[in-house]
Amino acid sequence: MSESLIEESILSRPTYGTLKIVPGLAHYFLADASGAECVIRVVQELPRDMMEKVHILYVPTPGEAALITSLYALGAKRFEHFPTIEEAVSKLGDWLSDAKMGTQLYLAGTEGLVGQGVAKGEACGLDHTAVQCEHRGSLARRVQCVHCKTMIENVTTQPVKCPSCDLLLLVRDHYSRRLAAFQGVCINAEDPSEEIEIKEVFK
Amino acid sequence: MSASDHLIPVVVSNVVEVNPIIKRFEFRHVNGDELPAFSGGAHIVVEMLDDGTKRKNPYSLMSSPFERDQYAISVRRDDTGRGGSKFMHEQVQPGMQMKISAPVNLFALDLRARKHLMIAGGIGITPFIAQMAQADKLGVPFELHYAARSVSQAAYMDSLADRFGDHVSCYCDDQGEGIDLEMLLSNQPLGTHVYVCGPKGMIERVVETATNLGWPAAHVHFEHFLAPPVGEPFDVHLAKAGIDITVGAEQSLLEAVEASGTPINCMCRGGACGQCETVVVACDGDIMHNDHWLDEEQRASRQRIMPCVSRFRGKRLELDL
Ligand code: FES
Numbered sequence: 001m002s003e004s005l006i007e008e009s010i011l012s013r014p015t016y017g018t019l020k021i022v023p024g025l026a027h028y029f030l031a032d033a034s035g036a037e038c039v040i041r042v043v044q045e046l047p048r049d050m051m052e053k054v055h056i057l058y059v060p061t062p063g064e065a066a067l068i069t070s071l072y073a074l075g076a077k078r079f080e081h082f083p084t085i086e087e088a089v090s091k092l093g094d095w096l097s098d099a100k101m102g103t104q105l106y107l108a109g110t111e112g113l114v115g116q117g118v119a120k121g122e123a124c125g126l127d128h129t130a131v132q133c134e135h136r137g138s139l140a141r142r143v144q145c146v147h148c149k150t151m152i153e154n155v156t157t158q159p160v161k162c163p164s165c166d167l168l169l170l171v172r173d174h175y176s177r178r179l180a181a182f183q184g185v186c187i188n189a190e191d192p193s194e195e196i197e198i199k200e201v202f203k
Numbered sequence: 204m205s206a207s208d209h210l211i212p213v214v215v216s217n218v219v220e221v222n223p224i225i226k227r228f229e230f231r232h233v234n235g236d237e238l239p240a241f242s243g244g245a246h247i248v249v250e251m252l253d254d255g256t257k258r259k260n261p262y263s264l265m266s267s268p269f270e271r272d273q274y275a276i277s278v279r280r281d282d283t284g285r286g287g288s289k290f291m292h293e294q295v296q297p298g299m300q301m302k303i304s305a306p307v308n309l310f311a312l313d314l315r316a317r318k319h320l321m322i323a324g325g326i327g328i329t330p331f332i333a334q335m336a337q338a339d340k341l342g343v344p345f346e347l348h349y350a351a352r353s354v355s356q357a358a359y360m361d362s363l364a365d366r367f368g369d370h371v372s373c374y375c376d377d378q379g380e381g382i383d384l385e386m387l388l389s390n391q392p393l394g395t396h397v398y399v400c401g402p403k404g405m406i407e408r409v410v411e412t413a414t415n416l417g418w419p420a421a422h423v424h425f426e427h428f429l430a431p432p433v434g435e436p437f438d439v440h441l442a443k444a445g446i447d448i449t450v451g452a453e454q455s456l457l458e459a460v461e462a463s464g465t466p467i468n469c470m471c472r473g474g475a476c477g478q479c480e481t482v483v484v485a486c487d488g489d490i491m492h493n494d495h496w497l498d499e500e501q502r503a504s505r506q507r508i509m510p511c512v513s514r515f516r517g518k519r520l521e522l523d524l
Binding site for chain 1: 317379388389390391392393394395397413414416417418419420422423
């Protein structure tokens with residue numbers, strides 16, 4: 001699986017690092033299939049007695065089981081997996097609602113997962129310096145249509161058609177941390193009849 | 204320019220002996236005007252005219268930020284210090300006119316906090332008294348943990364416990380009580396900010412324990428005022444002004460510069476805010492850096508000095524003033 005290939009862009013475009021364990025009272029991990037190896041990499045380095053402090057949430061790709069087995073084998077205090085990012089993020093919120101100061105959050109995987117994890121951490125009172133992100137896998141974007149506010153998951157093309165209002169959207173680098181989404185803005189507002197080629201760019 | 208250039212004329216409206224070492228002073232504007240607004244944790248600089256020496260010491264405001272008809276500070280008597288606290292204890296009487304600066308806050312509550320955890324040691328209690336009034340009114344959860352040497356030295360302990368009930372926990376060294384920091388800092392909900400004001404060792408222990416437990420630095424706040432230390436007198440050349448001045452044993456370099464009429468920036472007068480940072484033009488000797496502002500590298504370079512607390516020993520010190 002490739003490491004992050006994100007190029008430099010405008011300021012609001014998130015940048016990512018490499019997960020590294022820092023001192024903490026508890027360590028929470030959230031990953032999808034592309035980020036699983038990052039979790040395994042850092043957690044297997046930890047001494048056994050630290051596993052009491054480790055909590056892992058995982059979103060597998062449908063049908064995949066090997067990574068679930070490897071993550072489970074790490075021996076974390078809690079390990080749960082969910083079919084969708086949304087469910088896993090909502091579980092993260094439940095866990096964080098009784099978490100204490102000193103909690104560290106580690107997010108690994110696609111931008112959609114990382115972005116929603118960051119927003120949940122922030123909503124639960126985590127300081128941004130207590131949240132680490134590592135981007136892995138597809139560059140597919142989570143896009144909000146700025147016109148009808150629909151969230152479009154896994155966008156790989158430029159432009160993209162809004163499934164709800166049918167406008168053709170230019171996917172901007174402008175990223176909203178609150179929404180954990182890129183902004184999609186109508187590309188042919190002046191002349192809706194204008195034909196624009198749709199290319200796959202966020203792979 | 205600095206906050207203490209625009210002094211407010213006040214009259215001492217009350218002096219209360221809180222215990223054998225601590226007195227409380229209350230000030231009102233000479234015209235009865237409202238005093239400037241402030242937030243919990245702010246301090247004022249009090250000007251003392253002591254027999255020809257002009258001294259200016261910072262003190263935290265302990266009165267409620269919601270009452271602006273008067274300010275209150277508490278001063279702990281320190282007989283080994285430069286004489287500021289002694290002057291306040293011995294000379295200042297109700298009815299006396301004095302000058303104070305407008306409040307400046309270097310220790311404000313972070314209003315994004317979901318809970319404020321306050322840790323006070325000894326006279327470090329004063330900023331928290333104002334902060335608790337503020338947190339209480341804003342309805343944000345807060346807890347005070349207040350440690351003192353003995354019951355008799357624990358200023359305001361009883362009244363705070365009465366006023367804020369369960370929010371306040373007290374500890375007295377002579378009863379064998381102490382704050383279990385590890386335990387306290389391991390049990391705070393996400394979004395808590397911790398504030399500590401007290402002796403240097405206490406501040407260091409809180410900062411270290413919090414850091415080891417994984418608290419983000421932005422959630423850890425401390426008030427680290429230093430009283431300018433006494434020392435041997437020394438001479439300084441002020442390059443721009445083209446004059447030589449002498450810093451007396453019980454005077455700070457900042458006060459000596461001010462006394463010469465040379466302009467200099469300052470704010471906290473306690474080595475914490477960075478405002479007085481001054482370029483050293485020439486230095487043949489040792490600078491005693493007593494501040495919390497410069498980093499190791501800057502100290503070693505001997506090209507910067509914080510005149511509010513730092514001193515000099517050696518042949519020649521020349522400053523860009
Ligand atoms: S006046 Fe604040 S550091 Fe000197």
